[in-house]
Amino acid sequence: MIQVFLPKNLQSLAGTGRSVELEVDGDVTQRSVLDALEARYPALLGTIRDPKTKKRRPMLRFFACEEDLSDEPIDAPLPGEVASGKEPYLILGAIAGG
Amino acid sequence: MSKVRVLVGTKKGAFILNSDGTRKSWQVEGPLFPGWEIYHMKGSPVDPDRLYASQSSSWFGQVMHRSKDGGKTWETVGNQFEYDGNIGPHRWYDNSPHPYEFKRVWHLEPSLHDPDTVFAGVEDAAIFKSTDAGATWAELPGLRTHHTASEWNPGAGGLCLHTILIDPKNNDRMFAAISAAGAFRTEDAGKTWKAINHGLRSSHIPDPDAETGHCVHRIAFHPTKPDTLFMQKHWDVMRTDDGGNEWREISGNLPTDFGFVVDVNANEPNTVYVLPITSDSHHFVMDGKLRVYRNKEGGDGDWEALTKGLPQKDCYVNVLRDAMAVDELDPCGIYFGTSGGQVYASNDDGDSWNAITRDLPQVLSVEVQTLK
Numbered sequence: 001m002i003q004v005f006l007p008k009n010l011q012s013l014a015g016t017g018r019s020v021e022l023e024v025d026g027d028v029t030q031r032s033v034l035d036a037l038e039a040r041y042p043a044l045l046g047t048i049r050d051p052k053t054k055k056r057r058p059m060l061r062f063f064a065c066e067e068d069l070s071d072e073p074i075d076a077p078l079p080g081e082v083a084s085g086k087e088p089y090l091i092l093g094a095i096a097g098g
Numbered sequence: 099m100s101k102v103r104v105l106v107g108t109k110k111g112a113f114i115l116n117s118d119g120t121r122k123s124w125q126v127e128g129p130l131f132p133g134w135e136i137y138h139m140k141g142s143p144v145d146p147d148r149l150y151a152s153q154s155s156s157w158f159g160q161v162m163h164r165s166k167d168g169g170k171t172w173e174t175v176g177n178q179f180e181y182d183g184n185i186g187p188h189r190w191y192d193n194s195p196h197p198y199e200f201k202r203v204w205h206l207e208p209s210l211h212d213p214d215t216v217f218a219g220v221e222d223a224a225i226f227k228s229t230d231a232g233a234t235w236a237e238l239p240g241l242r243t244h245h246t247a248s249e250w251n252p253g254a255g256g257l258c259l260h261t262i263l264i265d266p267k268n269n270d271r272m273f274a275a276i277s278a279a280g281a282f283r284t285e286d287a288g289k290t291w292k293a294i295n296h297g298l299r300s301s302h303i304p305d306p307d308a309e310t311g312h313c314v315h316r317i318a319f320h321p322t323k324p325d326t327l328f329m330q331k332h333w334d335v336m337r338t339d340d341g342g343n344e345w346r347e348i349s350g351n352l353p354t355d356f357g358f359v360v361d362v363n364a365n366e367p368n369t370v371y372v373l374p375i376t377s378d379s380h381h382f383v384m385d386g387k388l389r390v391y392r393n394k395e396g397g398d399g400d401w402e403a404l405t406k407g408l409p410q411k412d413c414y415v416n417v418l419r420d421a422m423a424v425d426e427l428d429p430c431g432i433y434f435g436t437s438g439g440q441v442y443a444s445n446d447d448g449d450s451w452n453a454i455t456r457d458l459p460q461v462l463s464v465e466v467q468t469l470k
Contacts, residue, residue: 009133009158013174043174047158051178059157093157 002033003088007060010048010091014041019088028083030062031074048091063090100470102425103168104433104454105149106441107136107463112151114169115454121431121445124454130169134161138420138463140206141168145213146467150232152218154202162203164232175232179203179220182237188222189251198222198242205420207262211269219259223250223276225288238288241274246293246310253277253313253332254378260419261317265324273327273342278313281329283342294342298331315358316419320367328370328397330360330419335372337397348397353384359422363447364430368396371424371432371448373417381437382414390432392448407451408442415440421461426468435461 001021011017022036031054038045049056054074056062061070065079065087081087100119106112111129130136134153142148149165151172160179163172179200187195201221209215214231224242226235241247241259250257258277265271270287273294280295298312313332320326329336329345334355336345349355354374363369370393376384383389388408391401415436425431432448435441439458444451 007157009155012132013158013161043161046177047155047161052180057157057159096156 001085002028002036002082003085004033004037005088005090007091007093009093010044013043013047015043016041021085027075028078029075030069030072030078030089033078033089059094059096061092061094063092064088100427100468102427102431103141103146103467103469104423104441104443105139105141105169105463105465105467106435106458106461107139107151107420108435108439108459108461109135110459112136112139113455113458115441119427121425121427121443124443126455127169130172131163136462137202137204138206138465140208140465141467142208142213142216143210144208146469148208148213148231150206150208150216152203152206160200160202162232176228176234179218179224179226179235180237181224181242182239183243186243186248188247188257189249191252193251195248198224200224201256204258204260205262207264209269210264210266217262217264217272219262219274221256221258222252223247223257223259223279225259225262225274227288240284240289241282241291244282244291244293246279250276250279250310261314263317263319263324263327266321267324271324271341273317273319275314275317275329277315278311278332280310280312281314281317281327281342294338295345296343297338297345298329298336299334299347300332316360318360318362318370320362320364323367326367326396328360328362330357330372332356332378335360335397348393350393350397350399350401352391352401353389357417358419359417359434361422361424361432363432364424364426365428366394366430366447369394369447370397371422372401373422373434375416381416383416386410386412386414388413388415388436388442390434390444390448390451404444404448404451406449407444407453418462420463420465423464423466425466431466433464433466435464437461 104115111132113128139151147168151163153161190196205219207217218226261275263273282291316330325341390404415438422434429447432444441454
């Protein structure tokens with residue numbers, strides 16, 4: 001099971017806790033994880049990436065295993081620790097005021 | 099006995115304020131959607147338990163919610179707002195061409211006849227319609243493709259369509275207002291739109307006959323007199339008696355005619371309320387005094403300051419364009435929310451005021467439902 005950590009506003013929107021666990025079929029990539037996340041929690045559609053272009057929203061970033069993966073190719077395999085569920089895939093909101 | 103439900107959108111969540119018809123004692127529910135900017139919430143006049151809410155966030159984009167039980171529970175609905183057809187440019191702040199981009203929903207206007215039909219006014223300026231209770235949205239592109247649209251500039255808050263009024267006597271007739279393009283009217287349910295800005299004067303527009311370009315902050319009418327519209331423009335309070343074909347200024351003795359809100363008493367179509375704000379560079383009330391101004395002659399008589407119960411020293415709040423509303427009781431209740439998080443209410447046509455609550459986040463919008 002893949003662990004995904006969500007920012008607070010998305011937790012309340014999806015009705016989840018800090019993390020969710022997802023089954024991902026096939027290769028574990030950023031695209032497949034986000035597809036699985038949106039399929040399980042449709043309320044999140046459009047809040048993490050553009051629903052049409054699938055481009056990451058500018059004030060969000062993706063991390064795993066202490067690495068910033070935000071600008072990595074979306075179809076590149078995620079680290080084995082994420083695929084095995086040892087390490088979470090983190091979706092973070094920009095630290096900005098307001 | 100009647101009840102009143104006040105829907106308050108704030109910078110960090112939504113609140114629902116409930117009272118019986120006396121409007122003396124209030125219960126505050128919330129925050130709903132904590133952390134989200136709630137640009138607007140509004141209920142269906144056909145089914146008051148049907149509510150729609152627009153959440154916007156710089157981080158997470160646009161989210162829409164619907165309630166079928168008066169706000170007790172909510173479900174997420176469609177948040178895809180795609181412009182229809184060719185996406186042309188508008189003017190950016192420096193007057194250069196800038197492509198239309200959807201940013202957020204500013205205003206929701208439920209149909210007067212069908213609880214599943216609701217209109218959305220969005221930034222960059224366009225009007226969308228849902229006929230399936232918010233599940234899907236389709237643009238009425240006639241407004242965004244108006245022959246003047248490529249010349250529209252954004253106001254300081256963006257190129258936003260913030261006001262939608264539906265004529266109760268003619269469902270195909272609607273009014274819309276855009277900052278900073280002006281006011282528009284459709285007679286064919288949104289297929290085509292006519293700019294209705296003749297008589298408006300703005301110092302930044304040298305041509306007195308300019309078809310568009312005016313920063314209209316708000317328009318309002320009484321449902322029994324949909325040809326008589328009142329407008330709070332960036333500067334100037336205006337009135338028309340022919341559905342917008344010709345406007346005339348009614349600022350009269352107001353201490354300043356800059357402001358955002360304008361509304362009409364539910365029982366007296368000629369009684370109008372505004373809340374003057376010092377200036378476009380000083381977005382707070384004048385002289386530290388929070389004063390609503392009322393005109394009982396539709397702008398032709400003197401404006402009177404309504405101050406009883408409102409702070410008259412050291413007050414420096416703003417009241418945004420969608421943050422005043424009236425109920426349908428007699429005497430009429432008037433409600434507004436401030437940038438300081440206060441929601442004030444009057445249950446006597448504005449003669450006196452009380453704060454329903456004082457410490458909410460910055461208020462973005464206020465709507466009222468009269469539940470009979």
